[in-house]
Amino acid sequence: MTAPTAQESPRLIPVARGNLPALGHAYQLWRHTLPFLDSLRSYGGVVRINIGTLPVYMVTDPELTRRVLTSESRYFETGGRMGDNLALIFGNGVGTINGAGHLRQRRILQPLFNRSYITAHSDVLADAVRGRVSGWRDGAPFEAAAEMDRIMVAAFLKTLFGPTLPAPREEEFYRLLRTLMKGVMRKTVAPSWANRVMVTANREFDRALARLRGIVGSLIREGRENPGTVGGVFQAMLAARDPDTGEGMTDAQIVDEAVTMLGTTGEAPGTALAWALHEISRNPGIQRRVQSEVDAACWGRSPAHADLASLEYTRRVLTETMRHHGPGYLFTRWTTAPVDLGGYLIPAHANVAYSQYIVHHDPAVFPDPQRFDPDRWLPNALAVPRSSYLPFGLGSRQCLGENFSWTAMLLTVAEIAGRWDLHPHRNRPVRPVASTTVRPHHLTLTPRARTACPAA
Structure with missing residues (x-):
């Protein structure tokens, strides 16, 4: 079946300015990521950029982006430049597989990520967050992006594998994932010829991938041979069955899904948390409001899942963080046939990209989009199309991990707000740097133990 084609003459798809010989727009995408993405909106709903000599059709219009992801998604399969590189890590996990295989894996995994399941495992998650945040030293600066990554990786590892996973194994998982996710973005935005000459970086990537998949494979064998030695979501994955056929997942499928979960639930929430702490630390009014709300809900004890519903302002801070500093800035799809997308005719087997950053900074939807304002998410304050x-x-x-991410981020901000005042360390400018996510560079914060909070 082919996609519908335009009945009238298709709109011309312009090529963005700044196309360099051999590089295309790769330099701008890598070195000036956000300003470059912002500039693409001015070309219209679809604009072509080049990565080396490879054409990529960037969708900039929110409504056209929605069609790519929903009503016309059958013509836009997961893949393309970034999707293919992620598949190097995730294999045939639910995040990279298409067609019937994707539907089957999603049916099996969905129950493990619903609200009730996450609620049942939230104590383990909260303990992991508390263990890290309570270990900070008064007045000792920390690098926020790395620390939040570690917190999210630790929280998800303990949720995934159970609370007995050794700390050295947590640190190894963190280092391996950082190497792999940085490598994915390098492979995505660099021209093909440049990737071929990055011999040392490619070897590090391959070694990290083999080690990560080897560790998860050994945990699967241990879990099958000695049930109870691993717990959490991982044990449930070993026992999960397709509701239609009753079949479980093979060991290879479980490796793919576990690695997919590790790769998608660590860095993105960690990056979002780092940006949230940046805004909290540099805006005393926001910090006081978050702390007051946490104090009223928890009264000096560590937050629990039952407290999260009361943290309305804290949730708005995180909602605005993911709009203003959204971790994901570039995703790709692969067209299965020629597609008429809003009058733009995109050829078959083409790389199509969309950007959360472009959508979230559309001034037609978000007035003054560069302003950080949690109260734009007050009920009835802003009518935002889905x-x-x-x-x-x-x-x-x-994302299957949405419920986990919200729970983990809210618990983390609440745990920090209940214990610490955060202050920017020196006046070093913080700038966004593109990796797999847009991370805050030079974001160092100093925690000070709170003296004006309810007694435990």
Whole structure:
């Protein structure tokens, strides 16, 4: 079946300015990521950029982005430049597989990520967060992006494998994932010829991938041979069955899914948390409001899942963080046939990209989009179309880890707010740097133990 083609003459798809010989737009995409993405909106709903000599059709219009992810998603399969590189890590996990295989894996995994399941495992998650945050030293600066990554990796590892996973293994998982996710973005935005000459970086990537998949494979064998030695979601994955056929997952499928979960639930929430702490630390009014709300809900004890519903302002801070500093800035798809997308005719087997950053900074939807304002998310304050806010995607491929991420981020901010005042360390400018996510560079914070909070 082919996609519908335009009945009238298709719109011309312009090529963005700044196309360099051999590099295309790769330099701008890598070195000036956010200003470059912002500039693409001025070309219209679809604009062509080049990575080396490879054409990529960037969708900039929120409504057209929604169609790519929902009503016309059958013509836009997961893949393309970034999707293919992620598949190097995730294999045939639910995040990279298409067609019937994707539907089957999603049916099996969905129950493990619903609200009730996450609630049942939230104590383990909260303990992991508390263990890290309580270990900070008064007045000792920390690098926020790395620390939040470690917190999210630790929280998800203990949720995934159970609370007995040794700390050295947690640190190894963290280092391996950082190497792999940085490598994915390098492979995505660099021209093909440049990737071929990055011999040392490619070897590090391959070694990290083999080690990560080897560790998860050994945990699977241990879990099958000695049930109870691993717990959490991982044990449930070993026992999970397709509701239609009753079949479970093979060991290879479980490796793919576990690695997919590790790769998608660590760095993105960690990056979002780092940006949230940046805004909290440099805006005393926001910090006081978050702390007051946490104090009223928890009264000096560590937050629990039952407290999260009371943290309305804290949730708005995180909602605005994921709009203003959304971790995901570039995602790709692969067209299965020629597609008429809003009058733009995109050829078959083409790389199509969309950007949460472009959508989230559309001034037609978000007035003064460069301003950080949690109160723009007050009830009835702003009518935002569903297609204009997509931190976890849309449609049949919407992130399975959304409930986990929200729970983990709220618990982390609440744990920090209840214990610490945060202050920027020196006046070093913080700038966004593109990796797999847009991370804050030079974001160092100093925690000070709170003296004016309810007694435990």
